[in-house]
Amino acid sequence: MALLNIENLSVHYGLKTVLHNLSFTVNAGEGWVIQGQSGAGKTTLGKAVSGQLRSTGQLKIDFNPQSPLPAEVLFVESWYRFTNLEGDRNFYYQQRYNHYQRKDTITVAHELEQYGKEQGLNKERLEELLTTLNYREVLDEQLFEISSGEHKKLQLIKALWLRPQLLIIDQPYTGLDVKSRANLNALLNNYTTAGGALLLISNDTGLPECISHFITLKEGRIVPAGAVLSTTERPAKPLPSFLVTPPQYTSRDIIGMHDVAVRYDEKYVLSNIDWQVKAGERWLLQGPNGSGKSTLLSLITADHPQAYANHITLFGVKRGGGESIWDIKKRIGLISPELHWYFDANATVAQSLASGFFDSNGQYQQLRYAQKQQLEELLKFLDLFDLRNELLTTLPLGKQRLALLGRTIIKNPQLLVLDEPCQGLDQQQTQYFNHLVDLISKNGVTIIYVGHFESQLPSCLTHKLVLAQGKMILNESF
Template sequence: MKESFVSIQDLNLKHQQKSVLKDLTWAINRGENWALGGTSGSGKTSLAKIIAGLQNAAGEVKINFNNESHLPAEVLFVESWYQFKNLEGVANFYYQQRYTSQQAKDTLTVHAELVNYGKEKGIHLDKVEHILEALNFSSFASSQLIELSSGEHKKLQLVKALWLKPQLLIIDQPYTGLDAASRKNLNLLLDEVSTDGVQLILICNDSELPSSIHRFAEIVNGQISVSNSRTITSVSDDQHSKEIPDFLKESPVYSSENIVNMIDVNISYGEKQVLKNINWEVKAGEKWLLQGHNGSGKSTLLSLVNGDHPQSYANELYLFGNRRGSGESIWDIKQHIGLISPEFHWYFDASATVWQSIASGFYDTVGLFQQLPYTKGQQVDELVEYFGLTENKNELLSSLPLGRQRLVLLARTIIKNPELLILDEPCQGLDQQQTVHFNQLVDELCSNGMTLIYVGHFESQLPTCIEKRILLEKGEVKVVESLNIEILS
């Protein structure tokens, strides 16, 4: 008989009076590595937190650590959402702060963060270099935490987890924000620690998994459903039959035929050059894919388009027909743009309701601070219904599962039918069905003439409307090309 490592009996959890986990029972035997899937909001993250002792629930969870193992008798849960703090222990940051170099000194460097973690856990720095190199993260040692992109923050979390090698490692959305090479190397590293005795639970719906993952389950109707292979049988509520709201069928009103024009743009932080001689032109109605490895400069490039980067004034940059710094404010620029990014999600107002969060897109604020006119309120109601958020509209955004939070912010992004839609990894946290549905929505929106800049590492999860690609490598433009996204994916 196999020895049980994790034993879960009759687990029950409710959220907003609604059952999430219902008499859930699950036995994880010693030596088993699992992939746990399921739709967004099915309870995957909650279950992981309960196993790790980070959340309470009714029922019984027993973990039988191996006292003879050289690995720490610990359950480490790596969240999909990373919260770091400044030197005073506060996490009160604002979105543009990442690009303001003087204020960036308020946080630890990556190296200092790793030194502190090593001291806390009693592990040696010489054991981490191999992991840093495999994830192409060694060059970020002197970077401030606030300067890192979402993919780079994910790498830092993974570096610490793989360095520690706990007896049970649970990773929520391990591939979020990672480029293809990093995903491949992560799988090799996970196989490596598994050989050393670490047991894995990966919470994801991805198919490219480490070879050490040999058990598969998903949460369906609050209970564990075990299968013999990676097959996701449960799906989100089908929304394909819903018709897009009428106000989004209208073509955007363009202020200029030239949306973005960068001429020999350079961005540096001290001696570190992030963007080098960038030349890029985006015209009204074009659909672009922006790609590059983690750290290639994609987020910095987008911060120039958004109007958020202070160094834009020192460069020859034209947005919506106007030279940057010719008198327009950051809010004048944002009126033309609908934006979603992991970083923006981090800094969004957690005290806003779902309805208020969507409505704030009219004013480009991180919360709603004024009364909405009747017609605009109707448009918010239409999007709430379209995205299947009616039952959540008065709940706090922060109380929803991460995938549904992302749907709310996606609705916020398109509420004003903008000239330019910037979608930076928009499907992070969405399940497969939601991802397909969202990209179909993007295709429909863009068929009406909207301009698109789309950042995506997973080429199988892209809208079909994309027609051009710009590829960055170490801060430089490596490729600009026309493409057929159906062939690419």
């Protein structure tokens, strides 16, 4: 039975046409994937189908009155947007680590309880989802405390608990570890078997078995089935001159941790961490969702107040030895999904990159001449120069990530902390960025790189640290 019928659908942003005369039909019980490079129009299509954007042409949804599934369309965004108890989103990046502010948002359990009441949902179904996606451990956490992968799981649990007749998920695998992806695929297979129609917006491999139809978009148009997509290789460019110069190290000891532990009340998030990082080493940090990776990184980036209660040295100086947070941050370039959430929505692309000089979430200071030269050189290197005056938030997600990746390297720091840096990037952009990391590594920069998949990593990595349940289970050199 045809659930969704689209004929000559177009979407316009002002004078710009983003989608051009799309036509396709989706039946109940089918699984579809919408794929294409960043900026091709994938998210725009999902929002148009769900009624969030105005479109022209025909978009007809015929719900089945006999279906046990609700006669609804649900669009799951690429990341979760939540509010505090006052109903706004005025959060800041370090807030999730400040225990005294833990009452600013509701807990995960309360969020699910409210959602279930609003939708009139069965609690037994929720229990099954919590078990399958291994989500019980975070139920008592505040919404702003959980990681990007845990936020994605919350989105997925709510969607699969509701089980609408048409479900659209933007970037379903963002932040999920290997096991969680496999468990999600099993849930999606069950959903289509029950009669739900599924549209995944994703360039990922390892899709569920229920996926039988593909739409590939290029510049807002559907690429005909069987057509070979030409992938334009980025021309080889010389590395910006300021990134060829080795970082100015103040110590050969970058990170030193001895018996480090972090706990909230009686719950340990990290325990018995012994870790040393020397200048020039390039570490891969891995572990399943909820293993403590984000908390470990927050101790390094001077964002976690419990660093002072532990034996931690950064850049040769023990925490609490008189150095300021900004003394530490000026030596570090950071990108993470959480930093992206809290970034200044009014910043242009150029301001976003320039903010890396000041470790801020937007550019609030004037640049010196040399800094302006570095900014221009990096914008051109990343193919963002023509977009420099555009608001960061108006760019496709992939290009937003590239701009923030540029922010991490603009000051040629001693330490790069790259926490899942390729979230939201398509395969070509991922390869491009990892190649960039390999190039930069030649100047001797120290790197900590968080990534779940071995096939999506730079080749320069030399060491590996793996966490599970807040403890080290592997610490080795390659």
